[in-house]
Amino acid sequence: xxxxxxxxxxxxxxxxxxxxxxxxxxxxxxxxxxxxxxxxxxxxxxxxxxxxxxxxxxxxxxxxxxxxxxxxxxxxxxxxxxxxxxxxxxxxxxxxxxxxxxxxxxxxxxxxxxxxxxxxxxxxxxxxxxxxxxxxxxxxxxxxxxxxxxxxxxxxxxxxxxxxxxxxxxxxxxxxxx
Numbered sequence: 001x002x003x004x005x006x007x008x009x010x011x012x013x014x015x016x017x018x019x020x021x022x023x024x025x026x027x028x029x030x031x032x033x034x035x036x037x038x039x040x041x042x043x044x045x046x047x048x049x050x051x052x053x054x055x056x057x058x059x060x061x062x063x064x065x066x067x068x069x070x071x072x073x074x075x076x077x078x079x080x081x082x083x084x085x086x087x088x089x090x091x092x093x094x095x096x097x098x099x100x101x102x103x104x105x106x107x108x109x110x111x112x113x114x115x116x117x118x119x120x121x122x123x124x125x126x127x128x129x130x131x132x133x134x135x136x137x138x139x140x141x142x143x144x145x146x147x148x149x150x151x152x153x154x155x156x157x158x159x160x161x162x163x164x165x166x167x168x169x170x171x172x173x174x175x176x177x178x
Contacts, residue, residue, distance in 0.1 A: 015159045017058050017149045024052040027063050027107050034104075035067060035111070038085035039078055044068040044116050049124045051145070054131045058142055060156075063109040066124055072115040073098040087111060096120075127167060130174040137170045 028048035036043055050064030051057045069078050079089055079100075086105030093099040097120045100113040114121050131138050144166040153159045 013152055015060060015149050015153060015156065017145055018061050019058050020054075020056050021052075021061065024048075024059075024063055027109070028053070028065060031063065031065055031104060031107060031109060031111075034085055035065070035082070038081045038087075039069070042069055042078055044070065045121070047125060047128075049112070049128050050110075051131075051141075053128050054138065057131060057138055058145065061108055063107060065109060065111045066121065067111055067113045068116055068118070068121055069113060070116055071098070072100050072113045072118075075100070078113070082111070123171065126174050127171055130170055130177075134170075134173070134177075137173060140166055141170060 025048065032046050032048075035046060045066070045068035047053075047066040048063070049066045050062075051059030052061075052063045071077065073094065075089075079102075082102055083089065087102040088105075089100060090103050091099070091101035097118045098115055099120070102111040102113065103109065104111065112124075131141060141163075144163055148159055148162050151159075151162075
């Protein structure tokens with residue numbers, strides 16, 4: 001397996017949040033075609049997730065894409081083909097659902113790779129769908145993101161972790177609504 005840098009997306013400053021950009025769905029579709037072209041039927045699921053997938057939601061200008069493969073820990077089954085298509089493996093988290101992240105060649109994106117049956121896949125999709133369906137949840141999440149964007153962070157993961165409580169509240173609201 002290739003070495004992966006340990007940078008964890010260092011920021012050493014503020015996280016930049018911008019208003020919703022209507023080109024984000026287009027960028028997702030373009031990248032989805034590239035991923036499907038590289039992997040074919042090894043793609044079990046491919047979804048636009050994260051804030052850029054929610055119309056009207058302010059976000060970091062980074063498109064989050066969820067890729068589900070048979071087994072994300074089996075990098076030999078997909079990573080080389082994604083790298084040949086221009087993606088770069090930047091994060092390997094075997095302790096957290098065998099999560100992998102690749103960056104794109106010409107779009108600021110995070111290609112999150114999980115294995116089939118991973119509970120985090122359902123969680124990410126439930127969160128996205130709840131934000132799309134619930135304006136109050138969207139407003140709470142936006143307020144937290146803007147508040148946190150005013151702080152200084154060592155790395156993006158610290159900013160992401162600081163949003164955990166509001167994310168859990170929104171997911172709890174989604175579970176009660178079902």
